[in-house]
Amino acid sequence: xxxxxxxxxxxxxxxxICVNKxxxxxxxxxxxxxxxxxxxxxxxxxxxxDPMATGVLPVFAGRAAKACDILPDHxxxxxxxxxxxxxxxxxxxxxxxxSESGTAVPRDRLLSAxxxxxxxxxxxxxxxxxVSVNGKRLYELAREGRIVERPAxxxxxxxxxxxxYDEESRSGTLEVSCSKGTYIRTLISDIGDVLGSGGIMTSLxxxxxxxxxxxDCVTLEQLQKAAENGGDFLPFLKPIEDVFAEFPALxxxxxxxxxxxxxxxxxxxxxxxxxxxxxxxxxxxxxxxxTAVPDRESGILKVERNFYLQ
Numbered sequence: 645x646x647x648x649x650x651x652x653x654x655x656x657x658x659x660x661i662c663v664n665k666x667x668x669x670x671x672x673x674x675x676x677x678x679x680x681x682x683x684x685x686x687x688x689x690x691x692x693x694d695p696m697a698t699g700v701l702p703v704f705a706g707r708a709a710k711a712c713d714i715l716p717d718h719x720x721x722x723x724x725x726x727x728x729x730x731x732x733x734x735x736x737x738x739x740x741x742x743s744e745s746g747t748a749v750p751r752d753r754l755l756s757a758x759x760x761x762x763x764x765x766x767x768x769x770x771x772x773x774x775v776s777v778n779g780k781r782l783y784e785l786a787r788e789g790r791i792v793e794r795p796a797x798x799x800x801x802x803x804x805x806x807x808x809y810d811e812e813s814r815s816g817t818l819e820v821s822c823s824k825g826t827y828i829r830t831l832i833s834d835i836g837d838v839l840g841s842g843g844i845m846t847s848l849x850x851x852x853x854x855x856x857x858x859x860d861c862v863t864l865e866q867l868q869k870a871a872e873n874g875g876d877f878l879p880f881l882k883p884i885e886d887v888f889a890e891f892p893a894l895x896x897x898x899x900x901x902x903x904x905x906x907x908x909x910x911x912x913x914x915x916x917x918x919x920x921x922x923x924x925x926x927x928x929x930x931x932x933x934x935t936a937v938p939d940r941e942s943g944i945l946k947v948e949r950n951f952y953l954q
Contacts, residue, residue, distance in 0.1 A: 657684060658706035658951070659881040660854075664861035665693050665701040677864055678703055681871045688712040691720065691853050694829070696738055699850030700861055707951050708884040714935065714949055715887055718854050719802060721821045725847035726832045728754075728814035728839060735770050735829035736845040747841040751809050754816075757838050762804050766796040767830050799826040815846070854887050884951055885932035891925045892918035894936065894945075901928040904936075909944040923948065 665674055671692045678687055688709035690702045699722075704712055728749050732739030800823040809816030820828060829845040836843020851858055862880045870877055894917055896904055904910055904926065917924065917938045926933045934950035 657682065657877060657881070658708050659704075659884055660708060660856075660887065661703045661705060661862060661867070661877070661880050662856045662860045662882065663701045663703055663867075664858060664863050665698055665850075666864065667696055667698050670695050671701060674701060674864070675703065678867065681864070681867050682877065683871075683875075690715055691824075691850070693850060694736070694848065696736060697848040697850060699848070700853040700856055700858060701850070702854045702856055702887075704884070705881070710949055710951060711884055711887060715854060716890055717824050718887075719821055719823060719852075720826070720850060721819070721852040722828050723807075723849040723851055724818045724820060724828050724832065724845055726816060726818060726835075726843055727846050728836050728841045728843045730844055731833065731836065731842035732844050735827075735833040736848075739844075743842055745841045747839070749811070749814050749839050749841055751806075751811055754809060754835075754839065755806060757835055758804050758806060760838065761831060761835060762801050764798055764800050767799050767827060767834070768796050769794050770827055770830050770833075797825060799823050801826065801831070804831075814841070821852075855889065856882070856886075883932065885925060888925045888935055891923050891935065892921040894918065894921075894924040894926050896926060896928050896933075898929075901933075904928075904945075904947070905933065905950070907947060909946060912938055912940065912943050912945055915945060917945065 661678070663674055663678070665671065669677075671689050673695075675687050675689055679685055682705065684705065686706055686709050688704045688711075690704070690712060693699065693701055727737070729745050729747065730741060731743045732741055734740075801820065802823070803819070803821040805819045807817045807819050818832070820826075820831065822828075822831075828848055832843045832845045849858075860882065867877070867880065870880070894915065896910075896915065900910060900915060905928070921938060924936050924938065926936050931952070933952055935948040937946045937948050939946050
């Protein structure tokens with residue numbers, strides 16, 4: 645994704661650093677590590693990844709962290725390794741084996757089973773997940789040996805393709821594009837149940853998230869090296885505006901820009917709001933300011949989040 649880092653971002657580190665999360669790290673481990681590398685506390689991330697997973701983890705630095713709870717619902721894509729014929733308590737290869745099956749699964753039978761998992765499907769969140777029930781994380785309950793009822797959630801699998809499969813080992817790789825909140829290991833487990841063999845996830849790489857890809861990512865080692873060589877992180881910084889690129893642009897100048905920056909609610913009749921826009925990215929003479937919501941009922945432009953107030 646292309647963009648220009650504003651002058652405000654240069655004076656204070658503010659933007660997105662896409663990290664290729666290493667296996668064995670939780671998403672929070674990455675944040676803790678980066679706080680030490682960047683020498684700053686205000687960091688947030690988009691889209692939690694399991695410890696065994698690798699891939700795209702957008703980290704929001706400085707005032708950009710204010711975007712984490714208002715991000716557009718971007719789709720995510722994954723490359724997932726799987727093995728049929730086994731089930732575990734975590735639905736992946738790190739868990740305790742619950743059952744094993746010698747059921748043969750020919751390629752054509754697997755392909756047929758995948759068809760029912762495309763589109764809108766129901767998923768029950770796994771016990772080993774960060775979902776909260778009565779104020780407690782499911783994985784905490786699971787570690788105590790407790791299993792609680794979890795309501796099913798509707799998620800969308802936009803594409804689900806088998807990229808390789810070995811019938812003898814019943815192992816292969818799936819390419820998945822899905823909505824927010826989709827558990828890939830649960831998807832594989834459910835596919836295994838339909839096949840009557842069970843199934844677990846053996847690896848997971850997130851290849852796209854928040855509009856960013858693996859090509860946009862930097863490693864923790866690269867960031868550490870930059871810190872040791874003077875701490876210039878700008879080459880790795882993506883503009884916060886990039887994650888809102890799908891929103892129509894609203895350009896403000898002069899007095900209107902000054903009023904907006906000061907929190908004044910602008911009259912929609914006096915500004916050029918793109919037709920039918922539900923949310924807009926607001927740009928001033930110096931670049932991106934933030935996001936806003938045109939409230940057509942009241943006739944005013946409501947500030948959603950400002951990132952650059954200078």
